[in-house]
Amino acid sequence: MRHEIIMPALGMAQDTGTLIAWHKAEGEAVKQGETLFEVETDKATMEVEAPASGFLVGISARDGDEVPVGQVMALISDSATVTEADKKVTASTSATPAVPAANADAETLPEGKAIIMPVLGMSQDTGVLVRWLKAVGDKVQEDDTLFEVETDKSVVEVPAGMNGYLVARLAAGGDEVPTGETIAIISAESSANTVDRAYAQAGSPPTVEASAPTVEPSQAPAKPTPLAPPPPKTMQHAPRSSNGKILASPKLKRLALQAGYDLRLLAETTRPQPFHARDFEALKQAHEAQLATRSSGQTYNAPNRLSARVAAQDFAAFLAWAEEHVEACSAEQVLATFAGASLATAARVRVDSRGHSATFVTHQQLSATAPSEGEPDVIVHDLRDTFISSTELQPDAAPVISIVGSQDELTLTLTCIDSQLSGKDAAVFLNNFAGRIAEPLQHLF
Incomplete structure (x- = not known):
């Protein structure tokens, strides 16, 4: 099986990304989750992981190249040998057109800038278009929200990215669209040739192996034979959680x-x-x-609240060390890293601290935890160095950890509901997080 490695979008209005360095060589074996390459935009630098195990082949971009978002840069194949089919895939994407033809017939579409389904996670293959916030023909500004897109981890509002007119919508609300596919076109001028359709209606154009012979009108059949509709798209879903946790956006x-x-x-x-x-x-x-079926009402989603107390001195010393030795490191980044590492899976963590809020995609390595957008999987309220001595917060859209205390002792309180974390999982999560706060140096080993 072959997996395409594309240039991801690290920002909603991003058109290109700079390939900093490959971490794997042509023909080298890779495992799912291993770092393939580093990519940089004007706002972020991120390590991109392999979406599957196999062999890295067909590399078509070099270190330092500026690559259009959605362009295929390499393939992960079952074999280390580069086939002719592999060469065709990467060669055909070396110059990405303004409007990819995989989603629609380019000749029937108005001219303009293509808006693609963004990549909101490094292992994301598709996104669900939740709803449009602009209609076909609407005049849009650069910062206007164009549509909402959802993955299994986040729901993000996607801005237009330019001033103009929305002249084509190539997907409808509820459609699951592969990342990198064109779902809208914005033109500098209004157009009478507007398009508004669902993604499934467009399908993929047939591959033409050879030029078809010219058919004279007298030879044409009276009625054209209708083309068979494309097979229905198979929806790919993650497996059910083995630890009892419910997987939901x-x-x-x-x-x-x-x-x-x-x-x-x-x-x-x-x-x-x-x-x-x-x-x-x-x-x-x-x-x-x-x-x-019940004879009386019942209270649902009663919140779980757990607390832990830890000494504060070692954590304060670790923050001072991290700010000195880790480039552009902050207390928010450290807290996000510790919270993400305390869960069984990678997470997006929002840290609220004295009027400031920052969201990160976490990584076990502190320096690899990077700013992000979208809704968090965990919320951390950092109330250290305030007059607040205790908290009893209400449940939020994600589990909430509040941190209060003095220079000597910190109290960590986790608030969540069963559909977010079961009682057992909540206890494990809080205990792991408290252990990292109490002995932060252990996180480095």
């Missing part, structure tokens, strides 16, 4: 929390995980069905 978690619905009702159905915002109606129906 942050937006669905927030909607369920606001409505008082228990996500475990969805987990008891045959619907595949991870759950998305489009599953909210099914969750509502399951909730109403459960209420109909």
